[in-house]
Amino acid sequence: MTEKALAKIAVEAEQRWPLLKLEVLHRIGALEPGEPIVFVAAASAHRQAAFDACAFVMDYLKTRAPFWKKENTSEGARWVEGRDSDHAAADRWK
Amino acid sequence: MAIRVQVEPFDPGAEVNAMHAANVGVGAVVSFVGYVRDFNEGREVSGMSSNTIRA
Numbered sequence: 001m002t003e004k005a006l007a008k009i010a011v012e013a014e015q016r017w018p019l020l021k022l023e024v025l026h027r028i029g030a031l032e033p034g035e036p037i038v039f040v041a042a043a044s045a046h047r048q049a050a051f052d053a054c055a056f057v058m059d060y061l062k063t064r065a066p067f068w069k070k071e072n073t074s075e076g077a078r079w080v081e082g083r084d085s086d087h088a089a090a091d092r093w094k
Numbered sequence: 095m096a097i098r099v100q101v102e103p104f105d106p107g108a109e110v111n112a113m114h115a116a117n118v119g120v121g122a123v124v125s126f127v128g129y130v131r132d133f134n135e136g137r138e139v140s141g142m143s144s145n146t147i148r149a
Binding site (some may be wrong): 001002003006007010014019020021022023024025026028029030031032033034035036037038039040041042043044045046047049050051054055058066068069070071072073074075076078079094 | 097102103126140143
């Protein structure tokens with residue numbers, strides 16, 4: 001389901017911009033501070049399409065892809081909640 | 095288009111280079127790398143786990 005959600009976002013990006021390549025990579029499992037957890041890259045003939053597509057995919061990934069994150073903190077474990085700022089960022093692509 | 099959800103670590107630099115590999119029509123590659131922080135909303139973070147819904 002998560003792969004399907006990511007694929008849907010990627011397909012939409014390819015429909016919106018003339019991309020030559022698009023990659024979306026997300027890690028799951030246990031992660032430590034400093035580790036890369038997500039990677040998005042867009043390739044195009046000219047820079048603006050690549051800039052916009054990369055930002056679009058990240059904004060939609062944050063709000064539409066089903067990832068569940070739990071942090072181990074100094075005061076115990078807690079679920080990571082979505083942020084209002086993530087939704088505001090995604091809304092600019094409507 | 096490539097979608098990968100994986101447990102294994104990855105090398106962001108290698109991923110960026112692969113975006114251009116042998117395609118001289120590519121004039122621009124823009125990439126984003128998200129990292130796990132050691133601090134969030136007022137608390138120190140020693141680690142985290144990320145999970146998905148498997149269909």
